[in-house]
Amino acid sequence: MDTAMLIEKSALVLLLFLISLGVAAYQTYFERKLAAWIQDRVGPDRAGPFGILQPIADGTKMFLKEDFIPAKADKWLFIIGPGISMFTALITSAVVPWGTNINLFGRDISLQVADFNIGILFVFGVVSIGVYGIMIGGWASNNKYSLYGAIRASSQMISYELAMGISAITIVMLSGSLSLNDIVKSQHGMNWNIFYQPVAFFIFFITSLAELNRAPFDLPECESELIGGYHTEYSSMKLGLYLFSEYTSMFVSSAIMAILFFGGYNFPGMDAFSGNTLAILSIAAFALKIFLFIFVIMWIRWTIPRFRFDQLMHLGWKVLIPVAIVNMLITGLVVAWNQGWM
Amino acid sequence: MESLTNRKKVVSDKPMTLWEKIYIPAIVAGMVTTFKHMLRRRKTIKYPEETRVFAPVYRGQHVLKRDEQGRENCTACGLCAVACPAEAITMTSAERQKGEEHLYREEKYASSYEINMLRCIFCGLCEEACPKEAVFLTDRIVTTEFERDEFIYGKDKLVEAIDDRIDITKRQFTGKRTEK
Amino acid sequence: MSLQMISVILGSLTIASALMVILSKHPIRSVIYLVITFFFISAMYILMNAQFLAIVNMIVYAGAIMVLFLFVLMLLNLNKEMEPETTRMSLFSAIIAGGTLFLVMITALRDTFQYGKGYSAVKVPEAGLVENLGNLLFSKYLVPFEISSILFIAAMVGAVLLAKREKQVID
Known part of the structure; x- marks a missing residue:
């Protein structure tokens, strides 16, 4: 590893960090606007033209609020909780290939921080760690609502991780690699996995919603029963970090869904371009796909009511996992047939 | 019973068919509905920039009128206070002195006239009760205050200024007393 | 910093956090230290x-099993007064159980010292990658692999049977 590579990777990491934060901040704005539009309202429009400065105002407000730690809380775990959430939300973007190689200053720069040969497993690993932020924060608050939120989060995440993993295995079978880079490259042009694996995509999408704690699976923080769920006791920027991490992981998991099923940065007719033009167009295509996913996730939130907890468990264990396993078996048979193993 | 609105739906608890049990068609239908709402025109009125058009019968803050020569109409007869269901109006009467003819139209006038805007229900009965066309409800909005006693409006706030008359023609046209 | 140094530091950190577990x-803190130990491993x-083993260790142990541990412990509400x-x-x-475990580990360690020298990670850089692991699992270790999966199925069926409610008859 030479110095130039170190510099370019650090620059990429910094850029990704800033972009993730910026996107997360404007997701809050977009979410509020979308909610308003669906409910025939106007939404935030006072801070700046069309309320475009609203996230900045919200962020400043978060910083200026009193930072409160309950007297009987476990102080260290209370502080660590939001940190873990934010960390796991941000680190997933390291294995995402954001576009084709770009040529800058005579160097061929890969737009992927780390080309892990097991990138997809890394994503699952980080997702499964992400629940600790919620669990630790919820338990450390020493509040019954927070504890309920934490327990709901953990059982929900464990249940849905299984179906998520099984549905993603079909993609690994098709592309023959665990590396996200290879998975994207195998979907060149319009050869997207969604056309081969619609069922797997459907399951993956639902389980992603559950892993993100987004409606209709937002039981860990549901306001109507648990006040704020795991972040009931949190205030100031600690609460801000929890909310931020939710939006950041929404951004990143939209990227993961786009990579696994919608060809990542591939777009139809990409062979006509090359070099930096292709790189910029591929980034734009990827960004468009991510935006559409974010839009759909928010759209679902403002359409579908929340599940009851037993319905959630029923859906996870008795519907999604069997369907995912059958889908995996069929895919395995077809792959084996095509490879001539049968 | 016969339906009045034609909108009633007969509810049944028969078991769902398989098509209904997948829920996906229902979810898609719901999402189509919300998407349609996204494209609708907003009916919001952005208040400080735009203001709503009030109906002509709108009943807002009261005004004590003066006549064409700038004399107060009110004679402190107390009919408005009697008519007021919320008992918001109090007044004290006084006799007009020599040299005050340009201030008050008749021999008796209200030396103080107070309406408690927190009690007032803006029913407009005071206006109907008034035989002298002195008190009217206008389309002005009662402003917010920080102290309760600031809501007790005295003559300083109620009587219209001589050079800044309050237009009440809308209420005169909709009201019953068009004859002079 | 050499590889040796890093492994020594990591090893001591692993042992330190493992000690903190007990x-x-x-x-709850014990469980969190255990999670940290898994991270070091x-x-x-x-x-x-x-890498494959590392991530699978993280997903299965840190991400699923320890979450369940934490889940149960959070519900128990353990305090000093309720300590048995x-x-x-x-x-x-406890001494007998611990001693037996210790003996097993010592024999395992002796085995590594005796035969483990040929399996240096540096010599075979692809040893832990997915392809090699898969090939090994489905050729050399096929029988143990399949037997362990049968074991898991048996455990799953048992769990389902235990969890299944008896049919309630409502008159």
Whole structure:
């Protein structure tokens, strides 16, 4: 590893960090606007033209609020909780290939921080760690609502991780690699996995919603029963970090869904371009796909009511996992047939 | 019973068919509905920039009128206070002195006239009760205050200024007393 | 910093956090230290170029099993007052169980010292990658692999049977 590579990777990491934060901040704005539009309202429009400065105002407000730690809380775990959430939300973007190689200053720069040969497993690993932020924060608050939120989060995440993993295995079978880079490259042009694996995509999408704690699976923080769920006791920027991490992981998991099923940065007719033009167009295509996913996730939130907890468990264990396993078996048979193993 | 609105739906608890049990068609239908709402025109009125058009019968803050020569109409007869269901109006009467003819139209006038805007229900009965066309409800909005006693409006706030008359023609046209 | 140095530091950190698991007073903290220990072990795997094992260790142990541990412990609400008294009998059995485990580990360690020298990670850089692992699992270790999966199915069926409610008859 030479110095130039170190510099370019650090620059990429910094850029990704800033972009993730910026996107997360404007997701809050977009979410509020979308909610308003669906409910025939106007939404935030006072801070700046069309309320475009609203996230900045919200962020400043978060910083200026009193930072409160309950007297009987476990102080260290209370502080660590939001940190873990934010960390796991941000680190997933390291294995995402954001576009084709770009040529800058005579160097061929890969737009992927780390080309892990097991990138997809890394994503699952980080997702499964992400629940600790919620669990630790919820338990450390020493509040019954927070504890309920934490327990709901953990059982929900464990249940849905299984179906998520099984549905993603079909993609690994098709592309023959665990590396996200290879998975994207195998979907060149319009050869997207969604056309081969619609069922797997459907399951993956639902389980992603559950892993993100987004409606209709937002039981860990549901306001109507648990006040704020795991972040009931949190205030100031600690609460801000929890909310931020939710939006950041929404951004990143939209990227993961786009990579696994919608060809990542591939777009139809990409062979006509090359070099930096292709790189910029591929980034734009990827960004468009991510935006559409974010839009759909928010759209679902403002359409579908929340599940009851037993319905959630029923859906996870008795519907999604069997369907995912059958889908995996069929895919395995077809792959084996095509490879001539049968 | 016969339906009045034609909108009633007969509810049944028969078991769902398989098509209904997948829920996906229902979810898609719901999402189509919300998407349609996204494209609708907003009916919001952005208040400080735009203001709503009030109906002509709108009943807002009261005004004590003066006549064409700038004399107060009110004679402190107390009919408005009697008519007021919320008992918001109090007044004290006084006799007009020599040299005050340009201030008050008749021999008796209200030396103080107070309406408690927190009690007032803006029913407009005071206006109907008034035989002298002195008190009217206008389309002005009662402003917010920080102290309760600031809501007790005295003559300083109620009587219209001589050079800044309050237009009440809308209420005169909709009201019953068009004859002079 | 050499690879040797890193592994020594990682190893001592692993042992330190493992010690904290048994030394810390609160069970929740113990579990969290255990999670940290698993992370260090994952780091050791990565150091040996066994990325697949590292991540699987993270997903399965840190991400699923420890979450369940934490889940149960959070529900128990353990405090000092409810601590069960250690009788002489339980102390005795604990010593026997711990000693047996210790013996097993010592023999395992001796085996590594005897035969493990040929399997240096640096010599075979792809040893821990997915392809090699898969090939090994489905050729050399096929029988143990399949037997363990049968074991898992048996455990799953047992769990389902235990969890299944008896049919209630409502008149």
